[in-house]
Amino acid sequence: MPAPASAQRIRETIEPVVTAAGLWLEDVELGRDGARAVVRVVLDAPEDVEEQVDLDGVADVSRAVSAALDDLDGLPDRYTLEVSSRGATAPLVARRHYVRAIGRLVVLALADGGTLSGRLVDVERGAADGEDAVVVTPVTPGVKGRPAKVGEPVRVPLTTVREGRVEVELVRDKDDARGGDFAPDGPQGRED
Numbered sequence: 621m622p623a624p625a626s627a628q629r630i631r632e633t634i635e636p637v638v639t640a641a642g643l644w645l646e647d648v649e650l651g652r653d654g655a656r657a658v659v660r661v662v663l664d665a666p667e668d669v670e671e672q673v674d675l676d677g678v679a680d681v682s683r684a685v686s687a688a689l690d691d692l693d694g695l696p697d698r699y700t701l702e703v704s705s706r707g708a709t710a711p712l713v714a715r716r717h718y719v720r721a722i723g724r725l726v727v728l729a730l731a732d733g734g735t736l737s738g739r740l741v742d743v744e745r746g747a748a749d750g751e752d753a754v755v756v757t758p759v760t761p762g763v764k765g766r767p768a769k770v771g772e773p774v775r776v777p778l779t780t781v782r783e784g785r786v787e788v789e790l791v792r793d794k795d796d797a798r799g800g801d802f803a804p805d806g807p808q809g810r811e812d
């Protein structure tokens with residue numbers, strides 16, 4: 621009788637499939653939902669890709685992962701496979717998460733108990749001090765129609781960041797770090 625499947629064995633089985641699809645295997649969990657086993661797979665785009673994982677990509681990889689798991693001994697005959705992307709508000713944990721968030725509004729919880737909110741403008745790899753760091757331009761939201769206050773860029777070593785999150789913005793300025801693609805007037809920043 622084969623040994624029961626573990627999250628590590630599942631990862632080893634499906635990682636080549638995910639990598640072949642040009643994606644990053646973020647996480648694998650093996651759990652239960654009542655009497656049924658549940659395999660949860662979380663995908664991400666590689667660091668050098670600016671776009672997020674789309675639904676078609678998730679569907680394609682889900683089918684390939686399912687086929688790979690069919691050959692894995694020790695997995696129950698009946699299980700639920702859940703394949704998803706990280707999501708827009710997932711915590712920023714790895715350097716590649718920060719790279720993909722450049723230009724976005726972020727909130728950093730710092731190890732010293734403080735917080736920093738602002739626009740992520742750069743991610744430095746092993747800068748002069750050898751530490752990876754993020755560069756954030758602090759932004760204090762405007763009140764009652766007043767413009768936001770923008771401070772000077774701040775360099776923060778990633779080792780001092782306890783948690784980072786992207787703030788979802790429904791409206792962005794035309795002059796922000798990524799320009800018209802995300803302007804409030806529409807996809808091309810045009811005014812009607």
